[in-house]
Amino acid sequence: xxxxxxxxxxxxxxxxxxxxxxxxxxxxxxxxxxxxxxxxxxxxxxxxxxxxxxxxxxxxxxxxxxxxxxxxxxxxxxxxxxxxxxxxxxxxxxxxxxxxxxxxxxxxxxxxxxxxxxxxxxxxxxxxxxxxxxxxxxxxxxxxxxxxxxxxxxxxxxxxxxxxxxxxxxxxxxxxxxxxxxxxxxxxxxxxxxxxxxxxxxxxxxxxxxxxxxxxxxxxxxxxxxxxxxxxxxxxxxxxxxxxxxxxxxxxxxxxxxxxxxxxxxxxxxxxxxxxxxxxxxxxxxxxxxxxxxxxxxxxxxxxxxxxxxxxxxxxxxxxxxxxxxxxxxxxxxxxxxx
Numbered sequence: 001x002x003x004x005x006x007x008x009x010x011x012x013x014x015x016x017x018x019x020x021x022x023x024x025x026x027x028x029x030x031x032x033x034x035x036x037x038x039x040x041x042x043x044x045x046x047x048x049x050x051x052x053x054x055x056x057x058x059x060x061x062x063x064x065x066x067x068x069x070x071x072x073x074x075x076x077x078x079x080x081x082x083x084x085x086x087x088x089x090x091x092x093x094x095x096x097x098x099x100x101x102x103x104x105x106x107x108x109x110x111x112x113x114x115x116x117x118x119x120x121x122x123x124x125x126x127x128x129x130x131x132x133x134x135x136x137x138x139x140x141x142x143x144x145x146x147x148x149x150x151x152x153x154x155x156x157x158x159x160x161x162x163x164x165x166x167x168x169x170x171x172x173x174x175x176x177x178x179x180x181x182x183x184x185x186x187x188x189x190x191x192x193x194x195x196x197x198x199x200x201x202x203x204x205x206x207x208x209x210x211x212x213x214x215x216x217x218x219x220x221x222x223x224x225x226x227x228x229x230x231x232x233x234x235x236x237x238x239x240x241x242x243x244x245x246x247x248x249x250x251x252x253x254x255x256x257x258x259x260x261x262x263x264x265x266x267x268x269x270x271x272x273x274x275x276x277x278x279x280x281x282x283x284x285x286x287x288x289x290x291x292x293x294x295x296x297x298x299x300x301x302x303x304x305x306x307x308x309x310x311x312x313x314x315x316x317x318x319x320x321x322x323x324x325x326x327x328x329x330x331x332x333x334x335x336x337x338x339x
Contacts, residue, residue, distance in 0.1 A: 007048035016044035029094065064120040067309055068098045069302075070112060071127035072105045073194075074226045075253045077281030078298060082127055082150070085302025095122070095310065105129045105136075106193040113139035123147060123309035125302065129194045131161060148308035150301050153195040160308045160320040162301050166196050169294045169326040170203025170250075173276050176292070176328060177246045178211045180336045182274060186219040186244035188233040188254050194225070200250050200278065219244060223254045230254025234261035238273075245273065245337040252277035252284040255291050259333070270335035280329050289332035297324050 009027075013020040018041065025033055026041040044050075069086050073079060079101075086097055098119055102108055106129070113136060116124055123146035130136055131149035137158045140147050149161030156163070177185055187204060190197040201220075208215045221233035230249055237244060238261055249255035255277030259269060267273050269289055277284055280295035301324055311318035 007045075007050040009050075011048055012041065012045050012050050015048060016041045063313075064122055065095045066098050066119065066121045067095050067306065068100050068116055068119065068121045068124040069127070070100045070102060070116075070124055070130045072102050072129060073127060074224070075251060075279070075281065077252065077283050078279060081281065081298040082125075082302045085299040086125055086306045088299070089303045089306035089310070093310065095313075100124075102130070104193075105133060109133050109135045110139075112136050113143055113145065116140075116145055117143055121145065122313055125150065125305045125309060126161075127151075127302075128196060129191075132195045134158070146309055146312040148305040148312075150298075150305050151196065151296075153199055156321060160305075160312070160318070162304050162308075162322045162324055164296050164301070164324045164326055166199035167203040167206070169296070169328075170200035170248075170278070171207045172203075172326075172328050173278065173292070173294050174204045174207035174248060175210070176330065177248065177274060177276060177334060178207060178213070180246075180274065180334060182246040182337050183213060184219070184242075184244045185213075185246045185248060186221065186237045187215075188221050188223045188230055188237075188247060188249040188258065190250040190254070191224045192222075197250060204248060223250070225251050225253060227253045227257040227260075230257025231261050232257070234258035235264075238262060238265055238267065243273075246334070247273065247275045249275065249277050252279045252281045252287075252291055252293055255293070255333075256283055256287050259287060259289075259291075270333055272338055274334040274337070276334055280327075284329075284331075287333070292331045292334040293329050295327040295329050297326075300324065 009020045009023050013023045023041055026038050090097055125148055127150045131152040132154050147159050149159055151164050152161045205215050221236055223229035223233050247258050249258055255275050258275050262269050262273050269275055277291045277293040280293045284291035284293045308318055
């Protein structure tokens with residue numbers, strides 16, 4: 001083979017002493033090929049620095065072997081968990097990941113499936129809020145693109161996916177603060193276009209009602225799941241004359257924003273203010289103090305959702321809907337209210 005020329009499947013076959021068709025069968029993981037022959041072909045490919053042409057394979061087999069991940073969530077920790085979960089499942093698979101962040105699912109829902117089709121994806125994993133959007137689900141079904149959903153709260157029979165009980169999880173973390181003696185608890189809500197925001201608010205309200213507490217509207221501040229929005233919301237709450245003794249933030253990024261706002265005002269956490277988050281992302285564990293939160297198994301859910309997509313593409317039986325457990329994680333950011 002001439003120096004500088006890219007190796008072809010024919011070159012690999014000659015080097016391994018087999019036909020190009022046999023090389024193709026090896027790289028396509030077809031059955032009835034001995035392990036010794038597979039090793040010989042892979043060794044020849046490695047020596048020649050040969051890599052299969054994915055576009056050519058896609059044209060021949062009408063498969064791109066590309067799986068997309070659509071998400072909107074602005075939390076870096078959450079997104080990292082999603083991506084790592086998908087990549088973990090794709091390790092040693094013929095499929096590759098295409099990351100497709102969307103700035104606003106609610107505003108660009110009509111463009112999402114067109115974007116997927118133009119990228120020639122075989123399947124897609126949908127994270128919230130795309131996983132709850134009926135228009136996207138309908139468009140995917142029409143286009144014949146296989147999908148799996150992470151943490152949907154609506155239309156659970158519309159497509160495969162896995163769930164987590166946001167309502168119960170939110171109720172439990174609110175009950176934790178109440179059990180410590182807090183009666184004046186503020187709330188920082190997440191993005192209203194995410195169904196999880198209303199589900200978590202419902203869980204908080206159940207805990208308040210069960211304890212005979214009133215959920216005051218002036219103690220509920222809007223946020224959008226970003227650290228900046230949590231900081232701004234906490235600043236408004238903490239600048240009131242009768243500031244709350246505890247804050248429930250609907251994710252960890254906003255909870256860290258609240259921690260910063262408290263520190264700027266000279267308030268000790270948890271001595272003068274308790275703060276609780278949601279998700280148990282990396283930032284919850286490294287914050288000072290470490291955050292009391294609810295663990296959502298985002299990594300595991302991403303692994304399983306990717307497995308669901310692959311199962312559909314390969315024609316393998318799978319369970320189309322599964323539930324994951326949450327866990328209340330009590331750390332140093334919550335304590336009884338000071339006298």
